[in-house]
Amino acid sequence: MVDQRHGYLSASRVAAQIADRREVIRAALLHDVGKRHSGLNIIGRSLVTGLSKLGLGRLIGRKGGRADLYIRHGELAAEELSELGAEPLVVVFARSHHAARPLEIDASTWEILVASDH
């Protein structure tokens, strides 16, 4: 429920700025769909995010475990969205929304999408 609400609010923020660019709205709506694979609750997510940001990823757990799946949620979302035929922008934003702007997304679109994700 938290993830759906986050996606909806992100998409709403984008739509308020650029309602005519549906693929950008979809990118905001779907960027975190990979989070559901981890099954972590809010406390687990906060712990994993904090440790990861502190560079303590080695304490998080085994590859393929819940923490690892949470950290890789963007990559997982991108794979799923690509398989389902989503537009390149939707796939690329899902994959890169916690990283630097990829060349495939122009700076103004990136700025709108990143701002919508807070």
Ligand SMILES: [Fe+2]
């Ligand atoms: Fe995310």
Ligand SMILES: [Fe+2]
């Ligand atoms: Fe997000």
